[in-house]
Amino acid sequence: MPNVPVSFDTSWIDPLTTRMQDDGPWDKWELFKLALEAEEAMAVQDFDQLQCLKYLPGLTPYPHQLETAERVLNEMRGRAILADEVGLGKTIEAGLIMKEYMVRGLAKKILILVPASLVIQWTKELNQKFGIPAVAQKKEYMWRQHDVVVASIDTAKRDPHRRHVLDIDYDLLIIDEAHKLKNKRTRNYQFVKEIRKKYCLLLTATPIQNEMDELYNLINLLKPGHLGHTTTFSSNYVEGKRQAKNNVQLRGEIGKVMIRNKRSDGGVHFTSRRVQSVPIELSKEELDLYDGVTRFVREQYHSGSGGFNSLALITLQREVCSSKEASFMTLYNMHQRLPEGSELRQQIMELVELIKRIETHSKAAKTVELIQNINDKVIIFTEYRATQNYLQKYLHEHGITSVPFRGGFKRSKKDWMTELFQNRAQVLIATEAGGEGINLQFCNQVINYDMPWNPMRVEQRIGRVHRLGQKRDVHIHNLSTVGTIEEHILNLLYEKIDLFEMVIGELDDIVERLSLTQSLEENLVQIIMDSRNAGEMAVKLDNMGQAIRAIRSANPSRVLADTAEQ
Amino acid sequence: MQKDQVKQYVERYLASFSSHIVEAHPDYLTVKLPVEVDKDIGNRPFYWSWVEKMNLAYQPLVLTFAFHPEAIPEGQRAEYLHLGAGRMQQIFDSTKKHGQFVCMYEQVPREGLLPSSGKRRSTPLVPWLALNLKVSLLCDKKRDILLYTGVNLHEPRIIHEFPAALFRLPLSPAIPDYCFTLERRITIQQAADLVQQEVANVLEKEDQSWAQEARTRLEEERAILEAYYEELALREKEPNDEAVEESGEQNEPEATAPMEPEIPEQTVEAPVQTASLDEYRNTGGRILDFLRANGIPVTPREQIDQTEWRKSTPTEERQRRMDELSWQYEPRIEIKLINAGLFYLHSTPQTRRIL
Numbered sequence: 001m002p003n004v005p006v007s008f009d010t011s012w013i014d015p016l017t018t019r020m021q022d023d024g025p026w027d028k029w030e031l032f033k034l035a036l037e038a039e040e041a042m043a044v045q046d047f048d049q050l051q052c053l054k055y056l057p058g059l060t061p062y063p064h065q066l067e068t069a070e071r072v073l074n075e076m077r078g079r080a081i082l083a084d085e086v087g088l089g090k091t092i093e094a095g096l097i098m099k100e101y102m103v104r105g106l107a108k109k110i111l112i113l114v115p116a117s118l119v120i121q122w123t124k125e126l127n128q129k130f131g132i133p134a135v136a137q138k139k140e141y142m143w144r145q146h147d148v149v150v151a152s153i154d155t156a157k158r159d160p161h162r163r164h165v166l167d168i169d170y171d172l173l174i175i176d177e178a179h180k181l182k183n184k185r186t187r188n189y190q191f192v193k194e195i196r197k198k199y200c201l202l203l204t205a206t207p208i209q210n211e212m213d214e215l216y217n218l219i220n221l222l223k224p225g226h227l228g229h230t231t232t233f234s235s236n237y238v239e240g241k242r243q244a245k246n247n248v249q250l251r252g253e254i255g256k257v258m259i260r261n262k263r264s265d266g267g268v269h270f271t272s273r274r275v276q277s278v279p280i281e282l283s284k285e286e287l288d289l290y291d292g293v294t295r296f297v298r299e300q301y302h303s304g305s306g307g308f309n310s311l312a313l314i315t316l317q318r319e320v321c322s323s324k325e326a327s328f329m330t331l332y333n334m335h336q337r338l339p340e341g342s343e344l345r346q347q348i349m350e351l352v353e354l355i356k357r358i359e360t361h362s363k364a365a366k367t368v369e370l371i372q373n374i375n376d377k378v379i380i381f382t383e384y385r386a387t388q389n390y391l392q393k394y395l396h397e398h399g400i401t402s403v404p405f406r407g408g409f410k411r412s413k414k415d416w417m418t419e420l421f422q423n424r425a426q427v428l429i430a431t432e433a434g435g436e437g438i439n440l441q442f443c444n445q446v447i448n449y450d451m452p453w454n455p456m457r458v459e460q461r462i463g464r465v466h467r468l469g470q471k472r473d474v475h476i477h478n479l480s481t482v483g484t485i486e487e488h489i490l491n492l493l494y495e496k497i498d499l500f501e502m503v504i505g506e507l508d509d510i511v512e513r514l515s516l517t518q519s520l521e522e523n524l525v526q527i528i529m530d531s532r533n534a535g536e537m538a539v540k541l542d543n544m545g546q547a548i549r550a551i552r553s554a555n556p557s558r559v560l561a562d563t564a565e566q
Numbered sequence: 567m568q569k570d571q572v573k574q575y576v577e578r579y580l581a582s583f584s585s586h587i588v589e590a591h592p593d594y595l596t597v598k599l600p601v602e603v604d605k606d607i608g609n610r611p612f613y614w615s616w617v618e619k620m621n622l623a624y625q626p627l628v629l630t631f632a633f634h635p636e637a638i639p640e641g642q643r644a645e646y647l648h649l650g651a652g653r654m655q656q657i658f659d660s661t662k663k664h665g666q667f668v669c670m671y672e673q674v675p676r677e678g679l680l681p682s683s684g685k686r687r688s689t690p691l692v693p694w695l696a697l698n699l700k701v702s703l704l705c706d707k708k709r710d711i712l713l714y715t716g717v718n719l720h721e722p723r724i725i726h727e728f729p730a731a732l733f734r735l736p737l738s739p740a741i742p743d744y745c746f747t748l749e750r751r752i753t754i755q756q757a758a759d760l761v762q763q764e765v766a767n768v769l770e771k772e773d774q775s776w777a778q779e780a781r782t783r784l785e786e787e788r789a790i791l792e793a794y795y796e797e798l799a800l801r802e803k804e805p806n807d808e809a810v811e812e813s814g815e816q817n818e819p820e821a822t823a824p825m826e827p828e829i830p831e832q833t834v835e836a837p838v839q840t841a842s843l844d845e846y847r848n849t850g851g852r853i854l855d856f857l858r859a860n861g862i863p864v865t866p867r868e869q870i871d872q873t874e875w876r877k878s879t880p881t882e883e884r885q886r887r888m889d890e891l892s893w894q895y896e897p898r899i900e901i902k903l904i905n906a907g908l909f910y911l912h913s914t915p916q917t918r919r920i921l
Contacts, residue, residue, distance in 0.1 A: 007898070008762050017753075029668055033729075034582070036698055038662060041658075047703075048707070055649055057649075140862060141863075159865075162875075169893075228797070
């Protein structure tokens with residue numbers, strides 16, 4: 001072929017000549033034939049057709065995953081952002097692409113950078129699902145000794161690891177949770193930029209969290225200059241921080257390097273979500289505490305006389321919605337920090353007295369009743385450790401087995417708890433951060449014991465069980481104590497904006513188009529704290545809900561929303 | 567390879583080493599691995615190094631291979647073998663290692679022999695060299711072409727699809743009675759040259775759009791990079807000046823300029839590969855010595871320096887990206903030998919030239 005360099009391996013000539021001179025030793029005819037057959041089985045007959053599936057008999061990818069792998073290989077030439085929405089299997093897509101390059105002999109040295117909490121999971125999945133001998137990086141020598149290494153970016157960027165990583169030519173670099181690289185001024189970003197690589201995959205469900213620039217920076221890691229220089233990019237495509245212009249053109253350019261599959265594209269069947277509010281009537285004493293704390297928080301928030309920071313007050317307000325145990329610790333700490341003899345100390349002591357007077361456990365009792373009715377595995381989410389501990393004790397007293405789950409657990413403990421839950425216990429009680437990377441699809445019952453004020457967090461909770469692999473409909477039970485803030489919030493999130501029927505990307509989109517200057521959560525806080533009474537709060541929340549709904553029904557015109565349709 | 571093909575392949579592989587099959591079942595088999603097989607697929611190099619050093623009797627490894635994932639025998643540790651299984655790749659590697667060079671003679675039927683009345687050794691056998699090649703067309707993608715050529719070493723000429731003809735002939739590793747071999751008029755090197763020329767001819771007729779496309783893409787991407795870095799240089803003059811103020815004079819553009827020629831060329835080729843442990847051991851080396859020679863020393867604590875961090879200059883970055891582009895797209899062709907054989911044939915191989 002014209003100008004295509006050809007290398008003809010001749011290293012076999014000498015050994016063959018030697019054997020001819022010595023008349024042997026010769027190999028067996030049968031093995032000669034078998035060697036040829038092996039080559040025939042392994043030969044890549046076609047440039048474009050996916051080869052890896054015949055090596056993966058145990059794997060049945062979804063059509064959108066196969067299509068993604070093919071597009072990355074054939075159109076994007078191995079440099080792409082995989083930006084599927086949560087739960088559509090970005091890892092599977094990355095695995096397919098990796099396997100394909102390995103089978104074709106185009107990639108040998110591979111580096112996978114992921115958050116530390118996901119290293120073991122990635123290693124396991126590549127070995128079990130893809131037969132790829134990936135190892136989790138532990139010792140320095142492993143950078144060189146092993147071909148496929150999974151490591152945390154925070155380790156890799158530190159000396160002496162950095163020296164090895166920057167010294168190796170990687171055939172393929174994969175970065176999970178790549179939105180963490182959105183800021184080009186960070187060390188992580190610059191480190192990744194320095195790595196020499198042939199192919200590169202960036203995985204993220206949220207390529208744009210806040211600003212258009214984030215996507216620009218990600219693309220610049222893959223293909224510097226693909227969208228031009230920063231200033232050119234800004235003047236050509238950016239209207240405001242979150243607003244794009246020249247959409248069609250920009251979409252076209254982004255579509256060349258990014259694939260975003262959405263749940264709403266169909267093709268993947270997700271089971272339904274069945275959401276149910278469980279109203280709970282508080283006892284007189286419980287209501288007294290709630291009212292007392294709410295009043296106290298409101299006063300302090302506005303007067304500022306006690307010197308409490310507003311965050312602590314808001315926390316207290318949330319805690320009292322969760323359980324008396326959760327609020328007790330905060331009250332106690334506030335008490336200790338105040339000077340002796342302060343009048344506020346007295347006020348707090350009164351609130352603590354209210355706690356002591358409570359003998360009923362309305363919420364917990366209802367939960368036990370729910371669990372007994374469900375008679376299956378249940379995950380209970382709460383935001384507070386105090387609530388978690390108390391619930392575990394309470395369930396135990398009622399003969400229900402449960403295991404705790406927290407973000408602070410080590411990976412091995414998380415795995416162990418997951419296993420206990422699957423095989424031994426009926427209930428898993430998880431605090432907020434417990435989620436990342438843990439799959440609990442075998443369970444389809446979720447109880448939201450308390451409600452986060454940030455809708456994204458609610459979605460993440462549900463996303464633990466409502467994802468690919470969930471075979472049954474997912475039941476979500478939201479505990480709602482009548483006459484409290486919680487009831488209002490639930491009303492807003494669920495009734496007004498149908499949060500539970502939305503998908504993650506959609507919510508993002510809406511918040512963005514609302515052009516709320518602060519996050520949705522901050523807006524909620526403001527409404528709750530500034531309203532003088534329940535009536536005013538209800539009206540304000542209602543307005544917010546209507547604004548969100550109005551935007552939701554408007555036709556989305558965002559860049560990301562449409563790239564998938566390209 | 568389908569399940570049944572895998573099974574047949576493994577059975578033939580084991581049979582060619584005269585392996586002792588402990589249990590044969592339609593869905594699985596249990597085998598006591600012979601020494602060579604154990605060394606190739608047994609995954610216990612340390613054991614072998616120890617047995618050989620100490621001159622001990624070895625304990626054969628007994629493995630059970632299952633060929634249907636749903637029919638794995640109960641209560642036994644069986645391993646599901648399929649095309650993608652690691653063990654299957656080891657078996658493939660083992661056949662390539664032990665099926666590299668053969669020398670075979672065509673068995674001439676008695677009636678085919680010239681009358682043996684007067685002279686003995688009267689039937690001539692023509693020497694042929696079989697070269698089975700894998701031609702890989704590479705850019706950011708890859709395709710293999712398998713070329714099975716045969717070179718007549720007596721009257722130099724080349725035929726294709728040589729093995730197909732060979733498989734129809736009765737062959738044996740020993741020269742049959744009353745036969746003699748004709749002289750080889752060209753050397754192996756000369757034969758290789760002929761084949762190389764023939765491969766070039768074949769490639770000429772192949773569709774070449776893949777290489778053109780790869781080149782075009784490479785050029786496009788290069789142009790984008792060029793433009794980007796030019797603009798970068800232009801636009802970022804001002805911020806650079808600010809940076810100087812912050813971080814002292816050594817960052818001045820004038821000061822870095824003379825450094826540029828010293829930027830080490832980035833190697834696009836794969837780094838020098840050390841011999842594998844297997845190769846090393848085959849030449850009689852000790853595992854420990856290998857590890858000492860090839861181990862990666864842990865960086866001593868005092869040499870670890872978190873502050874030593876230098877961002878690439880735009881020039882370096884541009885060069886790196888350019889190198890990556892060539893590495894990714896540059897079309898190239900690699901021709902490797904699968905295996906080779908000397909064949910002494912009485913009949914003229916009947917093959918069609920398919921290309």
